[in-house]
Amino acid sequence: MRKIFDFHGGIHPPENKHQSTQGGIESIALPKELIIPLNQHVGAAADPVVETGQHVLKGQLIAEAHGFVSANIHAPTSGHIRAIELRTANHASGMAVLSIVLEPDGEDRWIELESCDQPETLDAQAIIAKVRAAGLAGMGGAGFPTSVKLGGKDIQTLILNAAECEPYITADDILLRHYAAEVLAGAQLLARVFPRLESILIGIEDNKPEAIASLEHALAAQPNTGNTLAIEIVVVPTKYPSGGEKQLIQLLTGKEVPSGKIPAAIGIVMQNVATARAAWRAVRYGEPLISRITTVVGKALKKQGNIEVLIGTPIAHVLSERGFRETESERVVVGGPMMGWAIEDTLAPVVKATNCLLLPSKEELPAAPPEQACIRCGLCAEACPAELLPQQLYWYARAEDQEKLRAYNIFDCIECGACSYVCPSSIPLVQYYRAAKGTIRQAEKDKRKSDQARLRFEARQERIAKAEAEKEAKRLERKKAAEEAKRKLAEKQAAEKSASAYSATESAKDSTKDSAKKDAGEPDMKAIKSEMVKEALAAAAAKKSAQQDDSSEAEKELKRLQRGLSSAESRLERARATLLKNQEEGADATRLDTLAARVKEAEQKVNDARKKLEAAQ
């Protein structure tokens, strides 16, 4: 027997699992339309590869993964693409996301699938490719693209998560009761992706005896080929949130995922059991992920149970199929009562990660009573699986003290809701933490932005100061030169006055020296002056030619444009010359940049002028 470790805190909310485990896996009628969001997974939204009006077959690729962290999306049934537009997302915010709207044709006709009779012959890359092609994303709730997780290099332990610790949810339980063999096959398949794997564990809470029996039965029946790792079923005590990734890892291995890292950092990868089964079906039968088992439960429904739902089915359709009594209900929750989110628009669709739709009656899950004062009783700290001090986080969240929030490790909060569940003052603690995390992230973003702006501003100030200093230096030099010249002139005059017999050759030497100095001091000025003269000449020439034949208004306009072009061209020439000269002289980078910019500007003007001229002609 493997040693079961414990994690700190945790709670025991009423399980409420029996309501949905009475029946098997049921099915419902096809909806009138399927709304398939392009982003059902963590990462980039997929790119649609179909067009409005196109007919697609069941399982046909309709949107392709965009980049590495993304997932393919396939048609859940055959039919026509009616639109690719913004539709309400299955998200707490209720925002609209780009979705493919598919109108089923009722035939439910499959595209030809590429099955693989001997999956055990496939190598790791082939398995990952098939999983990626099938568009798998974590089905336990997070929706992380599966193929990305399979890329871990140094993985020793593969854990399948069957804990399903949230009250009400039984999708994995039912899946294991019916498809344990496929789950195990999926586990063996995924195991082959990791060359250094040492163990395969399935973690499951002890409140699912039927599922455990089914797993054990399937494990006994599994052919022992000798070259595969043994799968170990590990039964853990029922305690919320044992199904949290970090908590299950702690339960099964005693290890902790370092703060801010993923399990791969300690050689562990975790997959949901439904994902493992989907991986098996993807590789063995070539089936893409187009449907899933979802628990539809709550006293506001006439019929509760687990349903195999097509991805994209509007929640409203599922509810109407199960006799939803809207007047008895106060909220529609996607997910379980602990971590699920309430949605307003039931036209939002079921997506790959939707494991539960909870429709509690008003008595079943009454609205929270008004928030009372925090008395720091510490029940939250006792319940916290991350061993945080929720009461302190609450104070600092209210005080918006971001430094303290970080010191108390707010980003290690997994938002499991255990603290809010036990809080005697009914404080919506998790909501405070979510808001605080959002504020901190935003503040960090803003800080990065303002840091960049500050750096840019400082660099600019420095540049300006440097240019000013250069100018000033030049000005001083000129002034000095001018004074020198004045002094020389005065001396000369004085010399001439006092001693007219003074050698004339001597003074002539002086003046040449002086002018040479001046030239060396202002090479630019001289060049620019000559350029200006050139430009003026060109303009004058153009004017002259214009005067010669001013027959009509149109031609006048043409001439005007030509003049503009020639002057722009000469300006460009001038700018280029200056740049070239500066480059040769090895001027500093900023000066060169300015000059290069000037050349570009001039080029642009020439182009503009040329275009205008062409248009006129």
Place this chain on the structure above:
Amino acid sequence: MSLMRPSSPHTHSASSISSTSSVMRTVVLATLPGLIALTHFFGVGSILNLLLAIIFCLGFETLALKLRKKPVLFYLGDYSALVTAILLALAVPPYAPWWLIATGSFFAIVVAKHLYGGLGFNPFNPAMVGYVVLLISFPVEMTQWRIPAIEGLGYLPLLDSLNAIFAGAHLDGFTSATPLDAIKHNQGLTVEDLYATHSAFQSAKIAGTGWEWVNIGFLVGGLYLLYQKVFTWHAPVGMLAALFILPVFFYDGGSSASAGSPFFHLFSGATMLGAFFIITDPVTSATSTLGRLIYGAAIGALVFIIRVWGNYPDAVAFAVLLMNFAAPFIDYYTVPRTYGHERAQSALRKEDEH
């Protein structure tokens, strides 16, 4: 469909301590054994104290809430003022004049609680603030404990009680030193002789007539609260352990200079009331379990130090207030190690020391 968009979790605990009101109600209930013992030994005075304190505390609470423009019934419904009233009433000597209770209630509710922002924001235990203000201002009235009703001496008649409370009639002749006083002012007697001769130890086994039973009463109530998980064991165990271990070092077997045996300290004065009802006030104590252990132990040590070397015979209120000061400081250094972190860190850590 409702426009409210409730956030997760959508369910809430339904245990016996699932609301602040039920926590407070449980605490009120748990004071019963101690109250019964007090009444048994000291007469109806404690109950009269209680009634007066409830009237004044709830009155001041209502007034303060009105002045602060808060919904009165909603806040009265958390029963925190009731708990303050009960703790103050249990700490003040029976048959204390009515104005003593009124003054104590005013300082507890208005000054210590509402001036700091109400429930949850008060850094000091309101009942203890009220008690200490009274003890310092009116030492005579605050140290007059009636002789326990035992061995022929009956209860004070009700009329006399009311006279004492409302008309200021003196209880002279009916009051005596408490066991803690007796030990403190003991001169020349061994502890054994003191137990044999002093009236405060008449027919007492451990820690003084009546007092040992009062303490046992509060211990029973405290264990009930522990069982109900109203608080964790850390603070009470810390305090009791300190108050047990320190006398072990200083109890010399019972000479005249002895500071009293470990059991004497555990079962006399306000030890058990303090350990289970005062220092477990979560608002004013340290927050982490380790922090509460340290907080409790420090209070236990302070109680012993003040009892033995200080000017006051008992010291729970002073020790609690002193440690209320220190609670935030303890908090900074006792942040638990969070999942995924190598070790615990002080909350004083600066951002750039990651």
